[in-house]
Amino acid sequence: MEPTSVGHGTVEDSSVEHPGLDIEALRAETPGTAHRVHLNNAGAGLLSRRTLVTMTSHLELEAEIGGYEAARQEQDRIDATYTSIAELVGGQSDEIALFDNSTHAWNAGFYSMVFKPGDRILTGRAEYGSNVLAYLQTARRSGAEVVVVPDDESGGLDTTALAALIDERTKLVGVTHIPTSGGLVNPAHEIGRITRAAGVPFLLDATQSVGQFPVDVTRIGCDMLSATGRKFLRGPRGTGFLWVRREALEYLDPFVSDIQAATWDGDRGFTWHAGARRFESWEASYANVLGLGVAARQALDLGMDRIGERATALGAYLRDALDALPGVTTYDLGRVRCAIVTAKVDGVPTADVAAALARQGINVTTTVPEHTQFDTEVRDVHPLVRLSPHYYNTHAELDRAVEAVAALARAAG
Numbered sequence: 001m002e003p004t005s006v007g008h009g010t011v012e013d014s015s016v017e018h019p020g021l022d023i024e025a026l027r028a029e030t031p032g033t034a035h036r037v038h039l040n041n042a043g044a045g046l047l048s049r050r051t052l053v054t055m056t057s058h059l060e061l062e063a064e065i066g067g068y069e070a071a072r073q074e075q076d077r078i079d080a081t082y083t084s085i086a087e088l089v090g091g092q093s094d095e096i097a098l099f100d101n102s103t104h105a106w107n108a109g110f111y112s113m114v115f116k117p118g119d120r121i122l123t124g125r126a127e128y129g130s131n132v133l134a135y136l137q138t139a140r141r142s143g144a145e146v147v148v149v150p151d152d153e154s155g156g157l158d159t160t161a162l163a164a165l166i167d168e169r170t171k172l173v174g175v176t177h178i179p180t181s182g183g184l185v186n187p188a189h190e191i192g193r194i195t196r197a198a199g200v201p202f203l204l205d206a207t208q209s210v211g212q213f214p215v216d217v218t219r220i221g222c223d224m225l226s227a228t229g230r231k232f233l234r235g236p237r238g239t240g241f242l243w244v245r246r247e248a249l250e251y252l253d254p255f256v257s258d259i260q261a262a263t264w265d266g267d268r269g270f271t272w273h274a275g276a277r278r279f280e281s282w283e284a285s286y287a288n289v290l291g292l293g294v295a296a297r298q299a300l301d302l303g304m305d306r307i308g309e310r311a312t313a314l315g316a317y318l319r320d321a322l323d324a325l326p327g328v329t330t331y332d333l334g335r336v337r338c339a340i341v342t343a344k345v346d347g348v349p350t351a352d353v354a355a356a357l358a359r360q361g362i363n364v365t366t367t368v369p370e371h372t373q374f375d376t377e378v379r380d381v382h383p384l385v386r387l388s389p390h391y392y393n394t395h396a397e398l399d400r401a402v403e404a405v406a407a408l409a410r411a412a413g
């Protein structure tokens, strides 16, 4: 299930609260947990040893027998990546295209749509900066208009306003499920219900949600979904994917073509690949593809429900603990919040907070005001320190981070 409540946490790391998740064993299989308190899963999650070994073994195989030959030998496992990703998001394997990141996956879907003057793209205040830049470029090129749907009182996308804004000019609803800059979970299911009823394509940027909690394209009712491998899914850097509803292939015109995407029929004709692989290009890192497949399979084996429950509970625990500190404020919006926690310490620049935590071996990052202008227009709060635990973190690690923040707040106060 997608997280449904903010929750309050004093949950302990026991298999009683999270049956099926043996945290100690999972940490033993995650080399990075031995060295750092890794609270930057919204940046990049830690690889499991199995993923790491899969990738390095494939690189060794390439070195030993040749890159093309290694791919041929591992073809079944490469195909299995598509199957696992499809299963993870509730789609079919021929609806999956693999990319080197989420931005390229999203671009492949978005730039395959054709806009004309007067068309409207509806988006939300939490939209990812690169997506907004693509909207603005397209608006400049085509004369289409970008309309930002207001937030509701909780800070999530206002679905009543969205429903009221949709009309015959609306060619696309593009929404970011979880922003890069906070703990908000946008109401994707409700947005999907509205777009399906209106017959308007819905492109969901699920970069921060896939791998963090269950994301099901059928239940959401989106038409395209983009995600990255390296964040909460714990895949390698340099991976991403696009899911495209089969029926959407009929109106999408892939914005680039190549010998993977299409077949040159001879003479002057060409035929697109039958499925979503028409959005791919020929060359890929198969070590990465295999690593992504293993990461997706691990998430499926552990159970996305369990992963989601624990990640959300850890996020709530951390948020509550930071909020309870004098001189510390958290800034996560929305009725439903996830494992991403953003905060500020009175009197301490955000960059200094992140640097102080880094010196203590605690990985966090900071939000960037320019990447989130729609949010900045409404509440001028960025940069914030961003802490993003995942299911393999422990409450003891979170307590350590909270104590480090508390010490900074004490020193400044």
Ligand SMILES: Cc1ncc(COP(=O)(O)O)c(C=O)c1O
Pocket (backbone or CB within 6 Å): 042, 101, 102, 103, 104, 128, 176, 178, 179, 180, 205, 207, 208, 227, 228, 229, 239, 240
């Ligand atoms: C919400 C969101 N969308 C898209 C992206 C871009 O992902 P990638 O860096 O894999 O292209 C990010 C990256 O942080 C993100 O947070």
